[in-house]
Amino acid sequence: MRREDFERLCRNWPFGRGHALAGAVLPLVRSHQAGRGGGKLPVIWIETCDSGDNNISFLNTAAPYVDQVFSGMIDLIYSNTFMAAQGADALALLQDALVRAGQGRRRYTLVVEGAIPLGGRGRYAVIAWTPSGPLTAYDAVRWLGKEAEYVVALGTCAAFGGPSAARPNPTESVGVGDVLDRTVINVSGCPVNPDWFVGTLAHLLLYGMPELDERGRPVLFYGSTVHRHCQRRSYFDQKVFAKRLGDRECMFSLGCAGPKTYADCPYRLWVDHVSWPVKANTPCIGCTNPDFPDGSTPFFAPLPEKAGQQGKAGQP
Amino acid sequence: MCPQRVLFSPITRLSGLLSAQVILDGGRVAEAYVSSPLFRGFESIMGDRAVTDAVYLTQRVCGICSLAHGATASYLLDELYDNEIPENAQYLRNIMYGADFLQNHIRHFYLFSLPDFVQMPDRPPFLRQNLLDARFDGATNERLAAHYGEAIRAAQKSHQILALFGGKAPHQHSFVHGGVSVAPTADKVAQAGALLQEIEAFIRTRLLPDTDLIARAYGDYFYIGRTPLRLLSFGLFRFGPKNERFLWKGGVLTEGGVTTEPQVRLIREEAAHSWFSPVDGALAPDPDKPGGYSFVKTVRYGGEPCEVGPLARMRINGFYDGGTSTMDRICARSLETALIAGLMREWLGRLVPGEPPIAQKKTPVKGQVTAVTDAMRGALLHSATVEAERVVRYDIITPTVWNFSPKDRSGRRGPVESALVGTEIPRPEWTFTMLGRIIRAYDPCLACGTHIIDLKKDASPSRLFEYPLQ
Numbered sequence: 001m002r003r004e005d006f007e008r009l010c011r012n013w014p015f016g017r018g019h020a021l022a023g024a025v026l027p028l029v030r031s032h033q034a035g036r037g038g039g040k041l042p043v044i045w046i047e048t049c050d051s052g053d054n055n056i057s058f059l060n061t062a063a064p065y066v067d068q069v070f071s072g073m074i075d076l077i078y079s080n081t082f083m084a085a086q087g088a089d090a091l092a093l094l095q096d097a098l099v100r101a102g103q104g105r106r107r108y109t110l111v112v113e114g115a116i117p118l119g120g121r122g123r124y125a126v127i128a129w130t131p132s133g134p135l136t137a138y139d140a141v142r143w144l145g146k147e148a149e150y151v152v153a154l155g156t157c158a159a160f161g162g163p164s165a166a167r168p169n170p171t172e173s174v175g176v177g178d179v180l181d182r183t184v185i186n187v188s189g190c191p192v193n194p195d196w197f198v199g200t201l202a203h204l205l206l207y208g209m210p211e212l213d214e215r216g217r218p219v220l221f222y223g224s225t226v227h228r229h230c231q232r233r234s235y236f237d238q239k240v241f242a243k244r245l246g247d248r249e250c251m252f253s254l255g256c257a258g259p260k261t262y263a264d265c266p267y268r269l270w271v272d273h274v275s276w277p278v279k280a281n282t283p284c285i286g287c288t289n290p291d292f293p294d295g296s297t298p299f300f301a302p303l304p305e306k307a308g309q310q311g312k313a314g315q316p
Numbered sequence: 317m318c319p320q321r322v323l324f325s326p327i328t329r330l331s332g333l334l335s336a337q338v339i340l341d342g343g344r345v346a347e348a349y350v351s352s353p354l355f356r357g358f359e360s361i362m363g364d365r366a367v368t369d370a371v372y373l374t375q376r377v378c379g380i381c382s383l384a385h386g387a388t389a390s391y392l393l394d395e396l397y398d399n400e401i402p403e404n405a406q407y408l409r410n411i412m413y414g415a416d417f418l419q420n421h422i423r424h425f426y427l428f429s430l431p432d433f434v435q436m437p438d439r440p441p442f443l444r445q446n447l448l449d450a451r452f453d454g455a456t457n458e459r460l461a462a463h464y465g466e467a468i469r470a471a472q473k474s475h476q477i478l479a480l481f482g483g484k485a486p487h488q489h490s491f492v493h494g495g496v497s498v499a500p501t502a503d504k505v506a507q508a509g510a511l512l513q514e515i516e517a518f519i520r521t522r523l524l525p526d527t528d529l530i531a532r533a534y535g536d537y538f539y540i541g542r543t544p545l546r547l548l549s550f551g552l553f554r555f556g557p558k559n560e561r562f563l564w565k566g567g568v569l570t571e572g573g574v575t576t577e578p579q580v581r582l583i584r585e586e587a588a589h590s591w592f593s594p595v596d597g598a599l600a601p602d603p604d605k606p607g608g609y610s611f612v613k614t615v616r617y618g619g620e621p622c623e624v625g626p627l628a629r630m631r632i633n634g635f636y637d638g639g640t641s642t643m644d645r646i647c648a649r650s651l652e653t654a655l656i657a658g659l660m661r662e663w664l665g666r667l668v669p670g671e672p673p674i675a676q677k678k679t680p681v682k683g684q685v686t687a688v689t690d691a692m693r694g695a696l697l698h699s700a701t702v703e704a705e706r707v708v709r710y711d712i713i714t715p716t717v718w719n720f721s722p723k724d725r726s727g728r729r730g731p732v733e734s735a736l737v738g739t740e741i742p743r744p745e746w747t748f749t750m751l752g753r754i755i756r757a758y759d760p761c762l763a764c765g766t767h768i769i770d771l772k773k774d775a776s777p778s779r780l781f782e783y784p785l786q
Contacts, residue, residue, distance in 0.1 A: 049356060051763045052331040053379025053486045059423065059468065060475050060485065067465035076441040079328075084431040084445035086328045087748045093444055117355075123603035124611075126353030128326040129335045134353065163361070163376040170357030170601075191379065191486055245497040246672030271479035272472070274507075280483030280490040281497040281672055285372060287487075293373060298366035 003207040010199050010220045011264075040072070041205045042106055044097055044144060045079040045154075048114030048137035049125040049164045049173055053191035054155035055081045055113060061194035062272035073201060077108065080127075091128055098147060107149035109204060112141055112176045115157040115164035119172035138179060145180040150204055152185045153177065154197060159186035159216070160290040167294050177216060183209075186216040190287035195268055196221040215290055217262070226258035226284050229266040246281045255300040257286030319346060324751055329428040331380045332762025334720075337609075338736060338751065343744075348729070348736035350720055350755070352762045355591070355601050355611040362710035367680075367702045368393060368493065370710065374698065375487045377712065378763050380423070382486040383416040383478065384691030385712075388698045391559050392687035393493030396680050396702060400557045402673035405495030407663045410553050410563075411508070412478050412491055414660040418515055419474035419485075420692040421626075421653040424759045425523060426467030429646060432753045433530050434460045449749055451533045460529065463522050470518040473511045477660075480504050480511075494676030500667040509664055516657050527650035531643050541642030541735040541754040545571050546620055547628035548578055548718070550688040550695045553659070563659075566690070567632045568617065574632055580686055580697070582618045583713065588725035590614065612762075614721040614730065615713055623731040624694025624718040625758065626652045642735070645757040680705060691715055693759050719758050732758055 001009075047055070059066050064073065076082060077097045078090065085093055100106045114137070117124035122136030129135070145151055153176040156162035165173040177184040187197050200218050203210040210218040227233065232250045235241070241253035250256070261284055265276045277284050286296040293299075297307055325335035333354045339347040358377050362370065370389035375382035387409065394401065401409075435450045435457050436442035452460065475485040481498050482488030490497040498504075531538075547569040551562030567574040590613045593602035602608065616622075623640070627648040630636035636651060638644040686699040694715030701708040721730030729737065735754050741747050 047333065049354065051376050051379040051382070052761070053376070053382060055331075056379045056423075056486050059427075060472050062472055062476075065465070065472065066468045070441060071439075075439075077443070079441055080326055080333065081329065081331070082427065082441040083328050084436050084442040084447075086752050087324050087326070089444040089446050089748070090326055090328050120355070120601055120603050123353070124355040124601065126333065126335070129323055129351075129353070130325070131323065163373070164356060166361045166373075168360060168363075170360045171355060190376065244674070244676065245492060245494075246499075246674045270484035271476045274476055274480050275483050277483040277489040280481075280488075282483060282489040282492070293376075297369050297373070299369050299372050301366070 006203070006206060007210075007220050010203070011223075040075045041201060042097070042108040043074045043076050043111055043201075044094065044108045044148075045076060045081075045111040045113065046127060046137070046140055046144065047080045048112060048127075048141070048158070049117050049171060050114030050155060050157040050162070052081070052113075054197075055079075057189075057191035058194050058197055060271045061198050064198065069198060069201070073198075073205060091130065094144075098144065101147040107147065109150045109152060109201075110141075110144050110148035111152045111154050112158045113154045115161050115171075115173035116141055116176060116179050117164070117171035117173045119170070124171045141176060141179055145176075145182065150185060150209065151176065151180060151182065152187055152197075152200060153216075154187055155192050156188045156190045156287060156289075156292050159188040160292070162190060163293055183212075184216055185210070185212065185218065188217060188222075188288040188290075189263065190292060193221075193263075193265070193268060193270060213262070217288075221264055222262040222288060224262065224264070226261045226263055226265055229264065230258055230278060231266060232278060242281075248281065251278055251283040253302055254283050255285070255298065255302060255306070256283035257289070257296050257303060257306075258284040259303060261286040261289055263288040322747060324748060327752065327755060327760070329431065329756060330760040330762070331378070332760070334755070334760055334762050336736075336751065336755070340741065340747070343741050345736050345739040345741065345751075348733045349609050350722070350732050350736070351610040352612045352716075352720060354762050356763070357601070359710050359712060362707050365707050367396065367700060367705050367707050370698070370700070370707070371492050372487070372489070374712065377714070378761060379486050380420055380761055381416065381692045383413060383482070383488055383491065384689070384696055385698075386488060386491055387413055388687050388689055388691075388696050390491055390493045391554060391689065392685050392698050392700055394559055395685045395687065396682055396700075397493060397677040398681045399494045399677050400675060401559060402495050402675065404500055404667055404670060405673035406555050407666050408481055408496040408498070408500060408673065409491050410555070411660050411663050412482050412488065413553065414656045414663070415474050415478040416485070417656050417692055418653060419471045419478070420759075421649050422467050422471040422474065422518070422523065425527070425646070425650060426464050428759070429756055430460065430464060432749070432756060433534060436461055436464070447749060448743075449746055452529075456529065460526055463526060466518060466522060470515050470522075473515050477508045477511050480508055492674070492676075495672075495674035497672050497674050499670060499672045501669055505664055505667055505669075509661075512657065512660055512664065516661070519654050519657055523650050523653060527647055531647055534643065537643035537753065538639065538641045540739060540750070541645075541757060543623060543640045543731055543734045545569065545640055546622045547631055547640070548617055548622035548624050548695055549629045549632050550578060550690050550697070552629060552690040554689060562689075564629055564633050564690075566688075568622065569628065569632050578617060578695070580688065583615060583697070584619075585613050585615045585713070585717075586724060587613050589722040610720070610722045612717055612720045612722060614724045615717045616724060621721060621724070621728060621730050621734070622718055624690070624715045625649075628694060629690055642754050642757045649759070693761055694718060716761050720760065720762070
């Protein structure tokens with residue numbers, strides 16, 4: 001399959017029958033692997049300063065389920081959440097992967113889940129204590145980022161600072177792109193939709209780097225605003241607005257950030273495509289945005305009344 | 317033989333980041349220092365915001381138990397605004413709460429705990445598993461390892477029930493103050509019922525028998541990780557128009573029996589061995605503090621450390637009558653999963669199709685509110701001081717703070733350290749395996765563990781280390 005066809009598939013699969021990514025993508029991955037000697041994407045996944053919601057959301061991927069991702073798409077070499085190894089054994093795996101990559105034998109994709117705290121000399125997020133001292137999130141990301149083939153910032157904390165960097169930003173947290181001098185693929189969301197992440201991994205495996213928007217996000221998932229595809233757009237166009245949570249009209253009056261939020265939630269939906277916040281009669285809170293959450297709060301105030309939002313509507 | 321200091325870092329298969337140091341003396345754990353090396357400062361982030369933001373923003377404290385934070389913030393706002401919760405909303409809220417419990421417990425048992433006992437396939441993410449104390453025959457082991465994939469699907473279905481009513485998961489949207497913004501309609505009730513049926517089958521044919529297998533093969537763990545009997549629960553599943561009734565009662569269980577509901581005024585926090593120091597009359601993070609070894613603070617009830625979690629709830633309510641060991645913690649969690657699935661089935665049956673059951677009042681009737689409930693890992697407290705609907709201060713005490721408390725100023729250990737100390741390690745190469753089992757039975761979540769006491773406001777030095785909540 002050509003790259004253009006794959007991208008069309010990713011954009012359109014929620015419109016088709018069955019909604020399942022697996023039926024479409026896994027056979028492709030298999031034929032691709034057969035052509036490349038069965039290679040999967042080697043992944044090192046570092047958790048830094050966040051709530052762990054992105055690894056939980058990743059576990060909600062349905063077709064492929066996570067065990068299928070592990071067996072068919074990626075070699076998850078290091079992950080604080082999922083690896084069986086612990087203690088020194090875990091660090092040895094990290095070391096081995098780095099040595100191999102340094103010798104040009106097997107370059108890995110670095111996934112960073114969480115923001116990078118610069119405060120306290122990095123000591124607000126320590127990946128591991130080693131006999132020679134703390135390995136901070138900052139040092140680990142700088143160190144592992146050098147040898148990585150791709151760097152994926154998973155979730156809004158990793159991409160842009162997110163809730164970890166919300167005012168007054170007590171940990172002086174920043175996104176991964178602020179500490180690495182290289183292209184970072186920002187797969188934002190609080191949490192990330194598992195399709196955005198698994199779809200990005202599939203793109204890297206099959207076709208390499210996806211097309212990114214000016215914020216470093218894959219265009220195939222973040223290419224248009226929530227507002228543009230919202231089921232309630234006709235209410236907005238006719239200026240019929242909800243009066244309270246639970247109403248079925250346009251949620252703009254109750255704080256919806258859809259007009260400034262680039263994401264495909266209205267048709268992709270969440271957790272095997274059952275719902276999304278507007279379908280639950282509540283506003284979109286703009287969780288994929290670089291200014292989330294401060295640009296979205298107060299969550300229930302209309303967009304023009306949100307803190308620091310004057311004139312920003314319509315911008316990515 | 318000289319005492320030997322062993323560094324156990326990183327401790328994996330949990331939420332957040334965790335490390336430990338233990339002192340081994342003659343094959344026995346003589347002392348333990350359990351450290352959370354993660355600081356987020358979420359309560360200062362909550363400061364000076366619209367108080368109604370708390371439901372969505374505090375969910376970002378924790379990814380695996382996000383609903384519990386949103387729920388507690390909703391209870392807090394219900395009291396602040398004096399809401400009346402419609403009956404349908406009470407059932408919907410608890411169905412969603414139950415679904416997040418199933419998700420959490422199934423994921424903990426199979427993804428995090430199972431590789432402590434079962435040999436996983438020799439491929440990523442299971443490389444260097446180093447399970448030297450594997451006890452199952454080949455066929456049994458293979459069957460148990462295969463349940464890993466089935467558990468992923470069962471837990472995903474649990475979150476699907478939550479998303480069906482809550483919009484998405486983690487960080488649901490519909491369980492807010494005043495009720496629930498989604499209507500219980502026949503299609504959703506039927507879909508949730510079908511998903512629940514599959515989860516119940518998984519619990520019956522996999523989770524419970526697998527727990528039983530592990531408990532039998534590793535029966536010595538009923539004698540490992542034991543702690544003094546001091547269990548605390550705030551209660552679980554709030555019902556009534558004012559959230560006034562807990563279905564599962566709260567209490568404090570000691571050798572003397574169960575007391576009535578815990579009194580919030582008896583809860584105190586201190587930071588004797590936590591990485592916080594007074595700066596300009598306020599408490600600030602200080603990772604270089606002498607004697608400090610964790611960003612978790614120490615919390616005490618009536619001066620005593622208390623363990624929280626499924627074991628505490630199950631024993632306080634008389635649903636489980638075992639001890640306080642590592643295997644008791646694992647068994648209580650699995651049994652609780654089965655009980656909660658049964659309750660969800662009952663609640664689904666009581667829903668009456670209708671409009672979204674929500675009525676949010678607009679005027680606060682109080683300036684100071686505290687809300688408590690149990691989360692998956694145990695007792696959770698949110699407390700807020702509010703002026704003109706804006707947050708003046710917001711405090712959160714998570715279950716992790718109870719279980720992972722570092723030592724208090726008199727050197728007394730918290731529950732996890734207490735469970736580690738005294739462990740006999742028959743072979744040195746088993747050290748990480750054994751310590752990992754003991755620690756993981758608490759279902760550690762360190763993203764939740766890291767909060768602060770009032771960084772800026774009205775903190776006099778005398779209050780810093782013994783801060784009364786009310």
